[in-house]
Amino acid sequence: MIGTSFYYTCKRALPLRKRIVSLHSAVKDLRLVLGIETSCDDTGAAVVDENGRILGEAIHSQKEVHLKTGGIIPPVAQKLHADNIDRVVNEALVSSGITPQELSAIATTVKPGLALSLGIGLSYSLKMVNQYSKPFIPIHHMEAHALTVRLLHNVDFPFLVLLISGGHCILAVAKNVSDFLLLGQSLDEAPGETLDKVSRRLSLINHPDCASMSGGQGIEHLAQNGNRKLYNFRIPMSQHQDCNFSFAGLRNHINHVIRKKEMEEGIQQGQILSCIADIAAATQYTIAFHIAKRTQRAILFCKKECLLPSTAATLVVSGGVASNGYIRRVLKSVTDSMDMALLCPPPKLCTDNGVMIAWNGIERLRAGVGIMNNTDGIRYEPRALLGIDVSDHVREANIRVPSLKEHFFG
Known part of the structure; x- marks a missing residue:
């Protein structure tokens, strides 16, 4: 996909053949990077120039396969990456109009992620690097999530970043490229993993509205018509004065409630509870509350330690769970109340x-x-x-946060 305004300016001014020549001339002198991503279950590739134009991209999703198996099986993910990576990379290059010889470098996720998946991307990339004699740039997956917003917006360092996904939950200050202060992280599982596991326990794959959705998407969809106040799940780590997260205990509590309701309704696991939307709403609310509370403390810590600009400070939220509209709205309420801007990349x-x-x-x-x-x-x-990691300093600061306003949560 070529940058939209540039593409249509060329389209109006030039015939097709001249447009292609003009476009190629416009980018060939810029630094061009091929990015390859295989950290989990999506095989992705793209060519981007130094002006932030996405010249070509391709992706192969394994979502449908893993929905059927109830979770990601690493050897299955590995095979699917191996089967599709060559096609995905070539599709990104062809759509960009850039040859491998014209690339300035090849960048690839090397950490963190599923070992078997990371290995496919790294092995493929190193073959390309050697074949075309190109520099190699190893990428930290979470650093990439944190910096994506700068592709789209003029965001200066430093800024606060919240990374929420199926594998991670991190609060950090981005001081510069590759220079981060880790304020807190999940001590057990990530919010996306919790949403997926609750979804499986609720058997959302058997729900007519949610069968084709990921776990988080299904929970968000059902929660729109649920009453979160009917279930009072415990907020994790409410007595801990830090910015770390924990979701495993919450998931166990939710599973206990689900088992109890199944017994009350006389149904077996795999059947759909009558109160499924209410449980989904309460689950989403509790996860959002926990995330918002830790983010609130992180903002106060950053202000106390002068880690962010005194004016026009920014919170960047990225990662798969950042696509959840409800969680975004809650975080927007938090940042609005604390005189900060909130920026999120588009869900894609x-x-x-x-x-x-x-x-x-x-x-x-x-x-x-x-x-x-x-x-x-x-x-x-x-x-x-x-x-x-400066999470110990956050804990030692013993920052107490004010109560979150009820209207933040709708």
Whole structure:
């Protein structure tokens, strides 16, 4: 996909053949990065230039396969990546009109993620790097999510970032490209994982409205018609004065309530409860409350320590769960009440994709950091922190946060 305004300016002014020549001339002198993403269950690739134009992109989603199996099975994900990566990369290159020889670098997710999935992307990329003698830029998946917003908006460093997905829940200060302060993270499972597991426990795959949706999408869809106040799930870590997260205990509590309701209604697991929308609404509310409360403390800590600009400070929210409209609205209420701007990439760029990896490569090229001309010894890392962990300092600050307003939650 070529940058829209540029494309239509060319379209009005030039015949087709001249448009193609003009477009190619306009980008060939710019730095161009191919991004490859295989950290979990989506095979993504994209070509982006240093002006932020997405010249070509492609993605293969494994969603339908994993919906049927009730979760991601790593060897299955690995095989699907191996089967599709060549086609996806070539589709992105062909649609961009850029040849591998014209690339400035190849950027690829190497951490964190599923080991078997990361291995496919890294192996494929290194073959390309060697074949075309290109620099290699290893990418931290969560850094890419954090910086995607700068592809779309003029956001200066530093800014606060909340990364919420199926594999991560992180609060951090982005001080610069590849320079982050980790304020807090999930101590067990991520919010997207919790939503998926609750969805499976509610058997949403058997619900006519939700059968083709991911777990989080199904919960959000049903919650629109549910009454969250009918179930009072415990807010996790309410006595902990830090910015860490925990969702596993909440999931266990929700599962207990589901089992109890199944017994009351005399149904078996796999059948649909009559109160399913109310449980979905209460689940979504509790997760949103927990996320909002920790974010509120992070903002107060950043203000106390002067980690953000005194005016025009920004919270960036990204990752797959950032596509949840309800959670976005709650966070918007929080930032509005604390004189901060909230920015989220569009849902398409919140989920895993090649564009964010390519853009992270552009950011690193500009900054001159993390560019490898010799890839000997490069390895993927299934687990990897984002930046310097200062969560203990957050805890020691003992910041008490005011009560969240009820109207924040609708």
